[in-house]
Amino acid sequence: xxxxxxxxxxxxxxxxxxxxxxxxxxxxxxxxxxxxxxxxxxxxxxxxxxxxxxxxxxxxxxxxxxxxxxxxxxxxxxxxxxxxxxxxxxxxxxxxxxxxxxxxxxxxxxxxxxxxxxxxxxxxxxxxxxxxxxxxxxxxxxxxxxxxxxxxxxxxxxxxxxxxxxxxxxxxxxxxxxxxxxxxxxxxxxxxxxxxxxxxxxxxxxxxxxxxxxxxxxxxxxxxxxxxxxxxxxxxxxxxxxxxxxxxxxxxxxxxxxxxxxxxxxxxxxxxxxxxxxxxxxxxxxxxxxxxxxxxxxxxxxxxxxxxxxxxxxxxxxxxxxxxxxxxxxxxxxxxxxxxxxxxxxxxxxxxxxxxxxxxxxxxxxxxxxxxxxxxxxxxxxxxxxxxxxxxxxxxxxxxxxxxxxxxxxxxxxxxxxxxxxxxxxxxxxxxxxxxxxxxxxxxxxxxxxxxxxxxxxxxxxxxxxxxxxxxxxxxxxxxxxxxxxxxxxxxxxxxxxxxxxxxxxxxxxxxxxxxxxxxxxxxxxxxxxxxxxxxxxxxxxxxxxxxxxxxxxxxxxxxxxxxxxxxxxxxxxxxxxxxxxxxxxxxxxxxxxxxxxxxxxxxxxxxxxxxxxxxxxxxxxxxxxxxxxxxxxxxxxxxxxxxxxxxxxxxxxxxxxxxxxxxxxxxxxxxxxxxxxxxxxx
Amino acid sequence: xxxxxxxxxxxxxxxxxxxxxxxxxxxxxxxxxxxxxxxxxxxxxxxxxxxxxxxxxxxxxxxxxxxxxxxxxxxxxxxx
Ligand SMILES: Nc1nc2c(ncn2[C@@H]2O[C@H](COP(=O)(O)OP(=O)(O)OP(=O)(O)O)[C@@H](O)[C@H]2O)c(=O)[nH]1
Ligand SMILES: [Mg+2]
Numbered sequence: 001x002x003x004x005x006x007x008x009x010x011x012x013x014x015x016x017x018x019x020x021x022x023x024x025x026x027x028x029x030x031x032x033x034x035x036x037x038x039x040x041x042x043x044x045x046x047x048x049x050x051x052x053x054x055x056x057x058x059x060x061x062x063x064x065x066x067x068x069x070x071x072x073x074x075x076x077x078x079x080x081x082x083x084x085x086x087x088x089x090x091x092x093x094x095x096x097x098x099x100x101x102x103x104x105x106x107x108x109x110x111x112x113x114x115x116x117x118x119x120x121x122x123x124x125x126x127x128x129x130x131x132x133x134x135x136x137x138x139x140x141x142x143x144x145x146x147x148x149x150x151x152x153x154x155x156x157x158x159x160x161x162x163x164x165x166x167x168x169x170x171x172x173x174x175x176x177x178x179x180x181x182x183x184x185x186x187x188x189x190x191x192x193x194x195x196x197x198x199x200x201x202x203x204x205x206x207x208x209x210x211x212x213x214x215x216x217x218x219x220x221x222x223x224x225x226x227x228x229x230x231x232x233x234x235x236x237x238x239x240x241x242x243x244x245x246x247x248x249x250x251x252x253x254x255x256x257x258x259x260x261x262x263x264x265x266x267x268x269x270x271x272x273x274x275x276x277x278x279x280x281x282x283x284x285x286x287x288x289x290x291x292x293x294x295x296x297x298x299x300x301x302x303x304x305x306x307x308x309x310x311x312x313x314x315x316x317x318x319x320x321x322x323x324x325x326x327x328x329x330x331x332x333x334x335x336x337x338x339x340x341x342x343x344x345x346x347x348x349x350x351x352x353x354x355x356x357x358x359x360x361x362x363x364x365x366x367x368x369x370x371x372x373x374x375x376x377x378x379x380x381x382x383x384x385x386x387x388x389x390x391x392x393x394x395x396x397x398x399x400x401x402x403x404x405x406x407x408x409x410x411x412x413x414x415x416x417x418x419x420x421x422x423x424x425x426x427x428x429x430x431x432x433x434x435x436x437x438x439x440x441x442x443x444x445x446x447x448x449x450x451x452x453x454x455x456x457x458x459x460x461x462x463x464x465x466x467x468x469x470x471x472x473x474x475x476x477x478x479x480x481x482x483x484x485x486x487x488x489x490x491x492x493x494x495x496x497x498x499x500x501x502x503x504x505x506x507x508x509x510x511x512x513x514x515x516x517x518x519x520x521x522x523x524x525x526x527x528x529x530x531x532x533x534x535x536x537x538x539x540x541x542x543x544x545x546x547x548x549x550x551x552x553x554x555x556x557x558x559x560x561x562x563x564x565x566x567x568x569x570x571x572x573x574x575x576x577x578x579x580x581x582x583x584x585x586x587x588x589x590x591x592x593x594x595x596x597x598x599x600x601x602x603x604x605x606x607x608x609x610x611x612x613x614x615x616x617x618x619x620x621x622x623x624x625x626x627x628x629x630x631x632x633x634x635x636x637x638x639x640x641x642x643x644x645x646x647x648x649x650x651x652x653x654x655x656x657x658x659x660x661x662x663x664x665x666x667x668x669x670x671x672x673x674x675x676x677x678x679x680x681x682x683x
Numbered sequence: 684x685x686x687x688x689x690x691x692x693x694x695x696x697x698x699x700x701x702x703x704x705x706x707x708x709x710x711x712x713x714x715x716x717x718x719x720x721x722x723x724x725x726x727x728x729x730x731x732x733x734x735x736x737x738x739x740x741x742x743x744x745x746x747x748x749x750x751x752x753x754x755x756x757x758x759x760x761x762x763x
Contacts, residue, residue, distance in 0.1 A: 090713035094706065123739040124715050257701065260712035261719060264739075286742075290726070290735075299729050394744045398730045407733070407744075500707045500749050501733055502714065505742035 010080045010191050012051075015105060015132060016116030017125050018042075018087025019506050021144040025116060025174035026084035029053070029184070033522050034084065035422075037384040038511075039411065040504045041429035043086045044097040046104060051080040053184045064185045080184070083110060086428075089124075091131045091223060092232060096436065097428040105135055106224075106234065112191040113139040114183075119149045119156060119171070120507075122275060126165075126267045127260075133167055133197040136221035140168045140187045147173040154278035161274040166198030201266045203259060206251065210244050217241050230256050286387075286507045293388060294505075299395040310379045311475070314372055315456070315468050322371035323456070324611075330364040331610030350554060354543055357607055362539025362600035367531050368611055369453040369596075374524050376449055380418050381519035385511035389414065393503055401498050403483050404490025406430065408503060409439040413482070416446030417475075418523060420643035424650045432499040438489055440650045441660055444639045445482035447475050449527070450595035454634050457599050461615035462627035470628065474635050481636065481667065493659075530594055538590055538597045542604050563605070577633065577669065578626035578676035588633065594640050625683055629676040636668035685757070688734060688750040690724040696755035697721055703752045711753070715739040721759055 014022040018040030027034055030049030035042055053064045055078055085104055086097035093099040105113065115132050117125040133139055149156060162169045170186050172179030199222070202208060207229060214225040217240050224234050229245055237245065252258060292298060313319060335356060342352045383389055389411050397407025408430050416423035420443050427439040447455075455474060459467035490496075511519075545563040549555050558564045567582025570589070574580050583605045591598040599614075606621075608614035622630065638644065638661050648657040690696055698720045701711055715738055716722075723737040732747040 089710075092709050092713060094710050121740045124741055127713065127715065256709065256712060257717060261717040264715060264717050264720065287725075294726060294728060294735065296727060296729055296731075390744075394733060394735065395728050397728060397744075397746070398732045500710075501744065501746045502707075502710055502749075503733075503744040504714075505735060505744055 009078060010112065010188065011083065011108075011110040012080060012112045012114050012187060012191070013083040013085060013105060013108075013110035014114050014116060015085055015101060015128070016087060016144075017089055017118060017121075017128060018504065020087065020116045020118040020125060021174045022087065022116045023084055025114075025142065025144065025172070025180075026082055028174055028177055028180055029082050033518070035522065036515075036519070037389070038387040038506050038509050039384070039389045040087060040506065041095075041097065041411075041426070042384075043084060044100075044425050044428040045086070046100055047084040049082050049084070051082050051184065053181060054079055055184075055188055064181060064188065080188070082114075088128065090128055091135075091227070095429055095431050105132070105137070109137060111138070112187055113137050114187060115139055115141045115167075116144050116174075117141050119143045119145050120152075120154075120278075122156075122271045123264070123267055126270065127263055129165065129167070130201050130263050130267065131223055133165070133200060134222035134226070136196065136223075138190045138193075138195055139197055140170060140183070140190050141165065142174075142183050143169055143171040144174050146171045146179070147176050149278065152278055155276045157274040157276075161270065164200075164270045164273065166200050201263050203262055207248065207255070207259075210248050213244055214241050217244075226259065230259065283507050289508050290391065290505075293391045294394055299391075300399075303392060303395065310376070311472060312468075314375045314379070315471050319372040319375055320456075320460075322375075323369055326371055327368040327611040330360070330367060335360050335364065335609065350547070353547070354540065357609075358539050358543030358604055359536060361603045361608060362542065363531055363535050365457075365600045365603035365608070365611070365614065366453050366535055366596040367528075369456060369599075370524075370527070372456065373449050373452060373527055374520065376452065377418060377523045378516065378520045380415070381516050381523065382511060383414070385509070385516055385519060387506045387508040390503060390505045394505060397501055403486040404494075404498070405438060405442075405486055406435055406498055406501050408501065409435060409442075412439050413442065413446050416443045416448060418449050419526070420444060420446070420448050420639045421646040424643065424646040427650055430499075431502075432496065434490075434494050434496040435499060437651055437653075437656065438486065438494045440647055441489060441494075441656070441663075442482045442486055443647070444643065444660070444664055445478045445485065445636070447478045447635055448595065448639065448643070450530075450640065451634060453596050453599045454591075455631060457602070457611065457614060458618060458622075458627050458631055461618035462622055462624045470631070474631055477632065477671075478635055481671070485663075485667075493656075531596070534594050535597055535600055538593050539600050539604060542586070542590060542601050546605060573669075574633075574672075576676070577629050577672035578680075579622065579630045579633075579672075581621060583621075584630060588637070591634065592638060592641060594642075595634070598634060623683075625676060625679045628679070629672040632675050633668045633672040636664060636671055638664045638668075684754050686751045687722065687724070687736070687745070687753045687755055688747045690722075690755070690757070692724060692726060694757065695721060695723045695759050696757050697759065699754045699756055701753050703749065707749065714743060716743075716753060722755060 014026055016022050023034050023036050023043050029051050031052050032049050052066055055064045085101040088098045088101045091102055093102045113132050115129050129141060158169050158171060168186055168190055170183045172183050210229055211225045214228055215222060217238060227234050228237055228241060229248060339356055393407040393410045396410045400407050400409060412423045412426035415426050423443045424440045427436045430436045430439060455471045459470045463470050546561050547554055548562055549560050550562055555561055563586055564582060567586045571580045571582045571585040574585055587598045587601040590601040603614050606617040608617055647660060651657055684699055698718055700718060701708055701716060720738060725735040725737050727734050733744045734747060734750055736743050
């Protein structure tokens, strides 16, 4: 036996139901750290990685071992490419991300389908297995979550399952990392033999006959032929095929229901034989938690309470204390150390300024808020890993239908409090194009984590101990305007019926401390990387523009500097909103690069050495009302460039993207204007 | 026969027919809502909609108006 694949490299595609552990396995196989979460629809795009197990031909066998281990000399090892895909319930895709999976399997033809089956839920998961098996591609079933099955006292007769399904089955636990090497070894064996799965489910004779004829006629896979019979044309059928299909359809009035029932009947028989010791009962922990989380009256108040607690911890005394600590370390200890170091090496005034007043003050001004951002992401990660996310979609659906959305939109919108980019992408899981676009258009209203430093710095400066309330109010204002905009959009530019709501509610899982921290770290890392790259660059540029004239002369006169001139030119636009200073205008513009840059730019422009110095300057520059108006503008105006790019690619429309930008700017200006001018009447 | 949405909390039934069309029907079939499947109504969300069902060992949320189009027979099935 030997390899008949392209360039001696195998391609294995991970396919399975949503939430069955595909990405967990992918991360385990490739050593990556992609997002895993306890709800259906975490992965919304295709990802590739190289398997850490390599193989080489060893006499007649293919041997696998970890790439890092010592090689027997002279042997060439070969790689396996792993593809992670969004979860699907069947091969008839329903939402945008499911199409990606179906198309990949159908068109790209991997060497092997690794079908991940959640062993705690065989009946539903095996339905897809009966379909994948007939795609004309070798397949292995990875029976995942075996740890959970064993914990609840269940046993699965693997040999029997293999025999009945006609597919190789390997028990694993992706979460615990057990059975993985066996899985790779067995998969290689199947892939290199090119052996296809046997027929499993059979249909009534006349349907079987039609299917065989179509397979011959179209030279296609059994699955494709079955779908043609059901009236789902994966390929353009020939006249002959059309005749066979219409002949069959005149005999049966509902072939799809018949075939699906047959599959489930067949699966029920298998599960009855192979599975023992697991009673068909609702998981008790999930039931107890849900009787609170999804309660008729308590569900929504509990959610609001939970959000409030998260908010209090992040923005209250605890979070603030942590940030003050970091502020002291960076702007106090580190900055003076670097200052002395530069002096010691005799650095000139300009380069000292660039490092201290540009880079450290700019980047440091933002990194200060690192602990608070970490807390926020820690809570979000916990919500995602526990299984609560799907519940929020469930309890909010009725309200969301009223504003023209579906409860499922709630998950992307919640993610928007972290970052708008994944939030816009998560909208792919929604069931209709209209819902997707509407949700994407509303994500910028969910105040993202990067805006947090701006709120804390400015609200802290002008509102002192009342800052917490003001920030809470900002988040609420964002949500309120999202609701109003949602209603307006769904009645004007994005009309249409609310699509049906079909949502799986996964079992709760207690996330381990390790996995939650890991998950949080993956999110926080982006923030740190951005501080080290985009913010660093922006800080240097801002410092240079502040200290150079258009003739590239070094200047200390701010009004002559490039920034001074530009700022003075734009600032009148914001004067009616109460913050007509050039510094405010420039900060807002640099906020387009990254929202944290608003703070770093201010630190540089005001020459503030640390957070308290910045806040003192701000307090003298802005009245509380002007500060509030500025914050409202930051909350609402165009998201950063990365977010706009994501929004554009999810909306798939330049026109709508431009609309979104214009809408956000207009509404931001209008709201700040109203806040400042109506507020002035009272103050 | 009655519709799924007419079940009481905790009540069991067996699906008889699915009277919807197109994409929604396809999806329901693919998620195991086929004639002969046993379903339990678990609970209703705030304001009575959507409704959570227990089916084939997992939990499924459906809107009332979609559940109304699925007919069932009370009691548990003689699972062959
Ligand atoms: N107990 C247990 N849990 C697991 C195992 N593998 C994965 N999980 C959990 O299952 C959940 C889903 O895992 P993912 O890897 O995100 O699943 P997925 O199939 O990629 O999901 P989608 O991307 O939404 O299709 C997570 O909460 C994991 O922690 C396992 O072997 N045992
Ligand atoms: Mg995934």
